[in-house]
Amino acid sequence: MGKILMKGNEAIGEAAIRAGCLNYFAYPITPQSEVAEYLSRRMPEVGGVFLQGESEVAVSYMLFGASACGARVFTTSSSPGISLMSEGISYIAGAQCPAVFVNIMRGGPGLGGILPSQADYFQATKGGGHGDYRLLVMAPASVQEAVEMVMLAFPLAEKYRNPVMLLGDGLIGQMMEPVEFPDHLKSEPTNKDEWATNGMDTRGSNKRNLVKTLFLDAGKLNEHNLMLKAKYDRMKREEIRYELYNIESDYKALIVSYGTMSRVCKTAIDNMKDEGLEVGMVRPQTLFPFPENAVYEAASKESCKVVVSIEMSMGQMVEDVERCVKGKLPVKWYGKCGGDVPTPEEVVEAVKSFL
Amino acid sequence: MGKTFAKPEALSDQHTHYCPGCTHGIIHRLVAEVIDELGIKGRTVGIAPVGCAVLAYNYFILDFQEAAHGRAPAMATGIKRVRPDLIVFTYQGDGDLASIGMGEIIHAANRGEKFTTIFVNNAVYGMTGGQMAPTTMPGQRTTTSPFGRNVKEVGMPIKMAELLSALETPGYITRQSVIKPKYIVRAKKAVKKAFQYQLEGRCFSLVEVISTCPTNWGLTPVQAVKWAEETMLPYYKLGEFKRPD
Amino acid sequence: MEIDLDGIVIIVGNYGSGKTEVCINLAVNRKMAGLEVRIADLDLVNPYFRTREAKTRLAELGIEVVVPPKQYMQADLPILSPVVAGMIRQPSQLTLLDMGGNDVGVNVLAALGDALSGRKIHVLQVVNPFRPFTDTAEGCLKIRNEIEMASRLSISGIIGNANLIDETTVEDIYTGYDFVSGLSKESGLPLKFVTVAAELMPEIDIKHFTCPVLLIERQLVPPWKRSISLASKMK
Numbered sequence: 117m118g119k120i121l122m123k124g125n126e127a128i129g130e131a132a133i134r135a136g137c138l139n140y141f142a143y144p145i146t147p148q149s150e151v152a153e154y155l156s157r158r159m160p161e162v163g164g165v166f167l168q169g170e171s172e173v174a175v176s177y178m179l180f181g182a183s184a185c186g187a188r189v190f191t192t193s194s195s196p197g198i199s200l201m202s203e204g205i206s207y208i209a210g211a212q213c214p215a216v217f218v219n220i221m222r223g224g225p226g227l228g229g230i231l232p233s234q235a236d237y238f239q240a241t242k243g244g245g246h247g248d249y250r251l252l253v254m255a256p257a258s259v260q261e262a263v264e265m266v267m268l269a270f271p272l273a274e275k276y277r278n279p280v281m282l283l284g285d286g287l288i289g290q291m292m293e294p295v296e297f298p299d300h301l302k303s304e305p306t307n308k309d310e311w312a313t314n315g316m317d318t319r320g321s322n323k324r325n326l327v328k329t330l331f332l333d334a335g336k337l338n339e340h341n342l343m344l345k346a347k348y349d350r351m352k353r354e355e356i357r358y359e360l361y362n363i364e365s366d367y368k369a370l371i372v373s374y375g376t377m378s379r380v381c382k383t384a385i386d387n388m389k390d391e392g393l394e395v396g397m398v399r400p401q402t403l404f405p406f407p408e409n410a411v412y413e414a415a416s417k418e419s420c421k422v423v424v425s426i427e428m429s430m431g432q433m434v435e436d437v438e439r440c441v442k443g444k445l446p447v448k449w450y451g452k453c454g455g456d457v458p459t460p461e462e463v464v465e466a467v468k469s470f471l
Numbered sequence: 472m473g474k475t476f477a478k479p480e481a482l483s484d485q486h487t488h489y490c491p492g493c494t495h496g497i498i499h500r501l502v503a504e505v506i507d508e509l510g511i512k513g514r515t516v517g518i519a520p521v522g523c524a525v526l527a528y529n530y531f532i533l534d535f536q537e538a539a540h541g542r543a544p545a546m547a548t549g550i551k552r553v554r555p556d557l558i559v560f561t562y563q564g565d566g567d568l569a570s571i572g573m574g575e576i577i578h579a580a581n582r583g584e585k586f587t588t589i590f591v592n593n594a595v596y597g598m599t600g601g602q603m604a605p606t607t608m609p610g611q612r613t614t615t616s617p618f619g620r621n622v623k624e625v626g627m628p629i630k631m632a633e634l635l636s637a638l639e640t641p642g643y644i645t646r647q648s649v650i651k652p653k654y655i656v657r658a659k660k661a662v663k664k665a666f667q668y669q670l671e672g673r674c675f676s677l678v679e680v681i682s683t684c685p686t687n688w689g690l691t692p693v694q695a696v697k698w699a700e701e702t703m704l705p706y707y708k709l710g711e712f713k714r715p716d
Numbered sequence: 717m718e719i720d721l722d723g724i725v726i727i728v729g730n731y732g733s734g735k736t737e738v739c740i741n742l743a744v745n746r747k748m749a750g751l752e753v754r755i756a757d758l759d760l761v762n763p764y765f766r767t768r769e770a771k772t773r774l775a776e777l778g779i780e781v782v783v784p785p786k787q788y789m790q791a792d793l794p795i796l797s798p799v800v801a802g803m804i805r806q807p808s809q810l811t812l813l814d815m816g817g818n819d820v821g822v823n824v825l826a827a828l829g830d831a832l833s834g835r836k837i838h839v840l841q842v843v844n845p846f847r848p849f850t851d852t853a854e855g856c857l858k859i860r861n862e863i864e865m866a867s868r869l870s871i872s873g874i875i876g877n878a879n880l881i882d883e884t885t886v887e888d889i890y891t892g893y894d895f896v897s898g899l900s901k902e903s904g905l906p907l908k909f910v911t912v913a914a915e916l917m918p919e920i921d922i923k924h925f926t927c928p929v930l931l932i933e934r935q936l937v938p939p940w941k942r943s944i945s946l947a948s949k950m951k
Contacts, residue, residue, distance in 0.1 A: 121846045121880050123732055130848070139553050147764065150731075157849070165552045170578035174545040177538065177575070181546030184536050185516060187553035207539050231764070290764040291938055292732055294846070294880040313534035313550075315557050317513030326528055328519075328537035376938070383940040457939040 119294040124259045124284065125150035127295050128192065128218055129158060131266035135301045137188040137216070138164030141178040143171060143197060146230045147286040148220035151192040172197040176204020183213040184327040186305070186312035188270055190216035194286070195224050195236050198244065205279055206245030209344070210329035214273035214305070216266070217251075218282040220289035223455050231455025232286035234375060237432035240283045241404040248341050250348045251281045252355060253403040255374040259293035265401075267301055272355065274305040276347050283403060285428060287376040287457065351405050358407035359399040361385060366419040367396035369467050370445075372411060372437045373426040374400050376457060381426055384463035395467055396420070403433070411440040420445060422470045426463060427451045446470075479503035481512050485529045492685035492692025495523060497649045498591060498658075499530050502560065505663045506533070509670065515558040516550055518543040520572075522564035523597040541572020544579035547586040558669060559586040566596040569605040569629050576635070580675045583640045587665045588677040590631060593684040594703060601687030605629045608702050613687070628706065632679045636712035642674045644713040648681035648704065650696045661711075674715040681707050717928040719745060719909050724804060724811045724835060726825065727875075728867070729842035730850050730859045731817030734877040735759075736767050738842050738911060739814040741932050743779050744946050751809040756782040756800045758824055759816040765936045767814045773935065773946050796824055801831040818859065819866035826868050839867070840908055842875045845895040846888070853899050860903070874900055876910035876927075881934075886919045893925060 122130070129151045132140065140159060142152045152168065159166035165182075169175035172193055179189045193201060198219045208215050221236045223229035240253045252272055256262035265282055273280040309319040313327055331337035362385050373381045378399040385395045398414050400407050415423050423445050425434035434449040441447050450466035452458050458466075478484075481503035489495045506512055512533060519527045521540040528535035538546050543561035550559050568576050568590050576588065595613055596602040603613040603620060606628045610619040620628075632646040643665055647658035658680060665676035681703050685695040719742070727735045727742075739755060747753045755774065757767035768783040775781065782799050803811055815821050825832070841863065843856050850856045860871050878884075878892020893910055900907040909928040912920050917931060933946055 119846070119880055119883065120848060120851070121732070121844060122848060126732075126848060141549065141552075153731075154848075167548070167552055169545070169548075170574055174542070174548075174575050174578065177542040177545035178549035178552070180542075181518070181536060181549030182553040183549075184546070185534075185550050185554050185557065189549070189553070203539060204542070211537075286764065287938060292881065294883045313516045313536055314554070315514040315516065315534060324532055324534050326535050326537075328528070328535075330525060330537060379938070380940045459939060 119296050121292055122259060122295050123150055123290060123292050124262050125192070125220065125289040126154040127259050127263050128266055128282070128289070129154040130297065131263040132190050132216070133158060133162055133164065134297055135267045135270045137190050137270055138162060139182055139187050139189045140165065140191065141167050141169050141175045141182070141189070142191050143169050143175050143193065145194045145197045147222055148192050148194045148218070148289050150289070151218070172200035173203060176201040176208070179215045180204055180208050180211070180213060183208065183215045184211065184313050186308040186314040188214070190218070192218035192220065194220050194222045195233070196227065198236060198239065202239070202244035205251070206247050206249060207329050208279050209249035209251070210247060211327050212277040212311070213327065214270070214277055215279045216269045216273055216282065217279055218266070218284065221283065221285045223453060229455050230286065232376060232428060232457060233453050233455065234285050234377060234428040235430070235432070235453050236283065237403065237427065237429055240281050241406070249344060250351070250404055251279050252276065252351055253281045253283050254357070254401060255283045255403050256288055257375050257378050257399065259288070259291065260295050262288055263295055263297060267298060270301065271303055276351065277311070278347060283375070285376050355402055356405045356407050357401035358410050359401060360410070360414070361397040361399060362389065362394065363396045363414060365394040365396060367394040367417065368419060368421055368471055369395045370414050370420050370423045371395060371397040371426055371467065372400070372423065372433065373397060374403065374433070377426055377428050380458060380460055381463055383460040384467070387460055388464055388467070393468070406436050406440070408440045411437060412442065415441045415445050422446050422448060424448045424450055424467055424470055426458070426466070428457065429453050479507045481506045481532055483530055483532050487530070488526060489523065490686045492683060492695055494649045494682040495591065497655060498589060498680055498682070499527065501649070501655070501659045501662050502562070502589060503531065504659065505666050508663065509666055511558045511666070511670070514556065515560070518546050518559065518561040520561070520563040520567040521598070522567045524562050524564060524591065525598065527562050541567050541570070542575055543567070544572065544575040544584070544588065548579050548582070548584045551584055551586050555585070555672070558666065560666070561586065561588045563588060563590055564597060565590070565592045565594065565604045565606040569631050577638070580635050580642055580677065581638050581640050583642065583675050585669050585672055585675065587669050589662070590677055590679045591682050592631070592679055592707065593682040594628070595684050595687045597684050597687055608706065630707060632677070632712045635677060640675070641715040642713050643668045643676035643715055645677070645711045646679040646681065646707060646709050648699070648709055650681065650683060650699045654709070668715060681709070718749070719928045719930060721746065721838060721908070722751060722810050724807050724813070724837040726813045726815060726837060726839045726869070727842060728815045728822055728839060728863050728871065729817065730847065731821070732847055733817070733842040733844045733850065734879065734911070735817070735842045736765065736814055737932060737934060737936055738875055738877055738930070739767060739812050740770050740774065740935050741911070741930055743774065743812055744777060745930055746810045747777055747779055753810045753812065754780045754782065754803055754808045755812045755814060756803060757814050758796070758800065759814060759821065770935045777946060796827065801828060804828065804831040804835070819862035822863050822867035826866065829868060832869070837869070838873060839869050839871045840873045840875050841871045842877050843896055843899065844877045844879060845892055846878060846880050853902050856899055857903060871905060873906045873908040874903070875908055879911070879913065884913060884916060886916060889916065889920060890924060
């Protein structure tokens, strides 16, 4: 199959099907409703499950119930909807069930607006729901990358028995780009029978399985949390993904940027290169785990004088960037979060102002 | 001489955590007996609520999931949609189902999700320590209605069976009780019917069970039965409210 | 070959087929041919990338764009301006209605039924065979049916808009042309014109086509790209 032209939202839906996920529960919200619209046509074609739940809260528990009995599941939403799902996400993480959540971010807080934003960085990487849990968070910068990340998200969710989140902004969901789909994913989770409530007959066992999050004994809860922490530490060792741009040059400034914003930054970096100003970039593809060493090493280059976190938020990722740079260089923030994506010219101006 | 009384296979040997005079144990047993009789132990998944029955999975030898407050019907929906062959029941109390989980239960019932809900109504929040529930009786004292439920401020107790019966989608909705043996016999039949409707893939089914909570009501088990019979049963009428046929 | 279109032209098609880009460029093309042109943005479905995004640039060329009131421009509310019915009753030499995608996007046409009744209108279906659901003639005809049912109007022609945006090749244009020619034969609907992006035009052999070609100067671009200044090639 050759390339076809798809909206990010449609491509995300199709990618999930090709990842072998035939179970989709969702609630409509702009700017991601096209995923539900696309899958309401496609799921019946492939014999899958499509259900529009009564709320995002309910949807998160539909995912939980279905995942807990061993099914591959996913949902998509946008910022206010993810806030509602965060309750369920905490339970799913606590109960160690795999599930994939896609957040096509819009402006906030509250209803905010429907235009693109990256203001849910904290929510995705630092919490959202209650308790000591982490999501593996991936941030695509193109429709093609969204497809690849969706197809990666399911095996990763199953490897760690943990929810994985795809964090895109409204533009990733709404823009159209040519895409090529990889082959269908063949893998099936292998250890399902050890934990899933898929019915004792299904696994030919007299031993029942229990999916729960309650540990009334302090020692047992601590043990449970230590075990979860070990998983998150393993993610930090094995799952960091990032892209470097213009990193071979003797750059004067280093940009850290992700998603749609990073594409604007690339144009800005090209424009500055034409003017004779070298600027490098680290683009995190995973936001948790964050590419800590990559940022530190890139900031260690002798020519580099400043690190700038450029994001469509009022300065969220910049806190992680500061943490990684460890005081070696000044760390600055530039961004907007009303829905207007900063232009390449604005990025150039901001970077120059910090030099 | 043969055995005349035995523990259902679907129940474990675990000592109960329920208080003396609490009827959760009876209801657990009815559900377990029905599961034994229908021979569905190997393909049944139970869903525990938040409430006194959160530890229900300690007593059932069945695959079990533990829900968040009120969300059991959404989880059951998820299971039945991806594994229609599994038999799924939620076991929920009145705070869980009629307060925080009102949205989930109404929409699951209205979609006609093919699972069974056992709804235990004892007119009070048990686990959290005796606070007012949506089903608390007018004038009933609880830790958050110390002067008695004031219906002018918080409205009348919600009759869930009637409310769910108003939905046009076919379903099996009944209210039973287990406070006396004569009621228990009828309740068992209702529970069985509810599971049978699910087995036949017919409809959503819900059995509301009027129950007791001597500890939080501040009564002896015998007084509690009397109070339930005199105060609750006239308001929460027993019977079948809706059948799919 | 000149594009020959005037009166009320309603641009429909499946979701993401390129209606808005076609509409903007068609408006410019006709304006340059000397017609008085107005566009109504009736895309009540799509939250981003709508005709309203190009309003200022079109206004500079003397093309009026009717959009929802300013305070609702970025809303995801389905707002139908009463001005639209007025511009149908008193049409310009060319009145373009840019609809939302699929059958859902043309529901609003049924609401404008009174204003449209008895008028001569063109309803043109934009087809991009590189989009899902319209990569076969069968798929295109299914969309046609759905749009006709929802709008209670008959589609009267086809616009071929084969493209993969930046990655479109000359080969893709010819393949797309063959596809819509076939679709035209199968459906009995005339092929009104096909589109070619400005940057591809120098490599295209115009004699390949038996229908007119509309030059596309992309306006709805992501923020890291620049739109081509409208009518640059025509001046």
